[in-house]
Amino acid sequence: MTDSPLFEIHHETCIKCYSCVRICPVKAIKVDVNTEFPSIIRERCIGCGSCYMACSPAAITYRSSISETRELIASGKKVAAICDPAISGEFHDITDYRKFVQMIRNLGFAYVTEVSFGVDLVARGYKELLEDFKGKYHIMANCPAVVFFIEKYYPELISNLAPLVSPMVAAAKVIHQCYGQDIKIVAIGPCIAAKDEALRFEGDGKIDSVLTFVELRQLFNEFNIRESHLEFSEFDAPLGNRGSLYPISNGILQAVDINEHLLSGNIITTEGRNNMLNAVKEFDTRIDLIRRHFNIFYDDGCLMGPGTSQGGEKFLRHTLVTEYANKRLKTLDPDAWKRDIDGFSGLDLNRIYSADDQRLPLPSEEKIDEVLRMINRQDQKNNEIGCESCGYSNCRDFAIAIAQGLATTDMCHIFSGRNRQEYIRTLRTTNEKLAKTQEALRISEEKAKHEKESQQETSGLISSMLQQLVSGVIIVDENLRILHANKAFIRILGEEAAMVDEVIPGLEGADLKSLLPIHFYKIFSFVLSSDESVERKDVQYGSGILNVSVFPLRSKKFVGGIIRDMYMPEVYKEQIITRMKEVIDQNFDMVQKIAFLLGEGAAKTEQMLNAIIESHQSQNKK
Ligand code: SF4
Ligand code: SF4
Known part of the structure; x- marks a missing residue:
């Protein structure tokens, strides 16, 4: 005859109703705090079968013979x-x-x-x-x-x-x-x-x-x-x-x-x-x-x-x-x-018994008090009558069983009901907060979308405007890769840049080093690292001269450049006028001194210089 456990609880059928726990007269059924499944402590079981009879889903079976x-x-x-x-x-x-x-x-x-x-x-x-x-x-x-x-x-x-x-x-x-x-x-x-x-x-x-x-x-x-x-x-x-x-x-x-x-x-x-x-x-x-x-x-x-x-x-x-x-x-x-x-009167019917003490040590009063406080039943400490729905005759016995590891707090309907209400309240508040957060998120997403659209629109407008300029415009990032370059810039750089533009429209992402001669490139790297602008610098490029202004757009992040081809007629005339003015301004004192020394000769010199300026300005207007 096998001596496997007399009763077994099958978790796949168990619905965790704890009827078995409540009815067991010796508290031989323990509830696992993690899985919440009951299981029979074989040594404590007296084989009464009450749990088996109480289990409506038939999750408890007995050893078959x-x-x-x-x-x-x-x-x-x-x-x-x-x-x-x-x-x-x-x-x-x-x-x-x-x-x-x-x-x-x-x-x-x-x-x-x-x-x-x-x-x-x-x-x-x-x-x-x-x-x-x-x-x-x-x-x-x-x-x-x-x-x-x-x-x-x-x-x-x-x-x-x-x-x-x-x-x-x-x-x-x-x-x-x-x-x-x-x-x-x-x-x-x-x-x-x-x-x-x-x-x-x-x-x-x-x-x-x-x-x-x-x-x-x-x-x-x-x-x-x-x-x-x-x-x-x-x-x-x-x-x-x-x-x-x-x-x-x-x-x-x-x-x-x-x-x-x-x-x-x-x-x-x-x-x-x-x-x-x-x-x-x-x-x-x-x-x-x-x-x-x-x-x-x-x-x-x-x-x-x-x-x-x-x-x-x-x-x-x-x-x-x-x-x-x-x-x-x-x-x-x-x-x-x-x-x-x-x-059969001589048949030996005597029997001896053997103690198998399964009583658990009583927890300390402090421990019992602690459990009673935990389940909010401290007022029931000395009350010998209880609702018994947990399976124990009073709250103190229930607290003792919890302290002994036989029961869990959730077996108390009042406690778990209160917990459930608390849980529902918390859930409701959380849901409300969540709904508000979702609404705020939706509004901010919409705002961000509008901002993005408007930025894209502005960026498109700026880009179109830049494309119309006669001067070359370029923006590079911290790695000196091109973020934006207008058509004039590509044209100024010449054939090679135009070929790159065919493969990478607008030269977007191209390495500036591969497009510019080193002395030209260095202006950009200087501005990027120093955060200082370089203004109207003449740079030799091929057989021509470019007038270059490079300035930081965002510190160490973006650098912009305006490049003007000095041999373009518009630039050329404008430059001559500007430079002539500079010459006049810079040398005016000296001219006055010379005029003072030369008398009428000085006035003629001024007239002559003004005549040259006017002649260029009138050509420019035409
Ligand atoms: S009575 Fe049956 S279904 Fe209910 S907890 Fe016990 S074993 Fe599971
Ligand atoms: S058979 Fe009786 S003593 Fe054993 S676990 Fe079930 S109810 Fe408890």
Whole structure:
């Protein structure tokens, strides 16, 4: 029998509703703070199956024993089925229990026997134990979930657990005694925790596989076994007696007439998750005042165990169990039963338990306070009542679980609701801000677009104007590459530049060094590096002279140049006039001095020079 985890949570199906976390009586389900997926802490689990029953998307499954059972049957070895009497509540769709017995035989089981006989044996053991009262009160140990709970969470109560095996294990011992040690045993019942319980027994108590009723139904379907094809068949001996009442929680007491009368009896029977938790807690703290034995079942009786078909109706099952018990009793041979019971009276039903303390250390008060503050529940620190929607009975217990790493703050609806509202508020504000930013962005984009268009337009106009000038105009960048050159510049540079212009219109991007002679080029590089202008400098170019003005447009970034061909008639005349004026201005003082010395000669010189100017100006006008 495999010992893989009893329950598993499948994240692909899990919807993170945390119903499992809330219902787990021992907080064996931890929520990962990163993935937010729950997972079962195997060591803490008591196998109750509450999480499995609570998980509506069926994300929780339990360890299947179907293939194991199939293999046992196919092995060729003799396999005996031991059937829990809760079959009467589960298989009410099968008209007669004898049909049910035959259906199991048809699966390939060599023997089909009843756990009821094991119940009869164990019940006798309890009767003896309780009648032989030596001052110690006992907790009956038939429910494996209760046994696991005490071993893990109340290990100090282990000595109060009745030292008797469960009816399932007792039935296995009977089968081994009847059919030998080699017989394989498959228990069929309503309990999932029994799968883990069976792992603890070897020798004559060994059980090779534990099938739930749901798994048995799957096998019937797989093998296409229907009662309509089958004849009646009786259980194999030894047959049970009032042990058939075992699926009802006080059935085991009534099986041997243990006195449960409220006035004269000294045993309390209770069932169900919360009653079980409270019963063990009170047994621990108040047994000196309670002074009763406890007969406790985790489920609402085995008839409602998690291995039964879901949706079962408790009181219908209750009736079906009692009717079945009555029917069996009518046909039971009491003498044969007595002989069987006496025959097995020597069977060793003793059991020992082992502590497996899973209690976590209590966090410090400071830590608990810190968590309560974090979830805004510090006002609830001493309040022992809570909404319980987180799965804990009060906010303090919840804070302890968070501090122990078992729970996350989001499991508190109030906290997560508040967080959600806060989140929505923040989201709304962010959205509004975003909308405003988007609008501002749109306006600024539009503005930038207009500016760009207007710049392009202006640039186009300037470019057209530059193209009309007779002087050459050039703008270069920081690498002395041409950004703009007008037609006059290309023309002034001559043929070579005109050829480049054909390939690169406007010489855009051309290296100035490759177009100008070095002395000319150096003027530009000087202006670029020094940020100083060079004005109206005559530069020898080929056989002509160019008048060059170069000036920084933006410091160390752009440099502009105006180049005039001194041999162009317009430039030539203008230049002569300008230069003549300069000559006159510069030499006027000297001329006056000479005139003063030469008298009339000076006046004639002035007249003569003015005549030359006028003659040039009139030519220019023409
Ligand atoms: S109950 Fe099921 S679906 Fe919900 S959190 Fe638990 S495993 Fe996931
Ligand atoms: S089986 Fe029970 S104890 Fe185990 S995780 Fe599920 S609810 Fe918790």
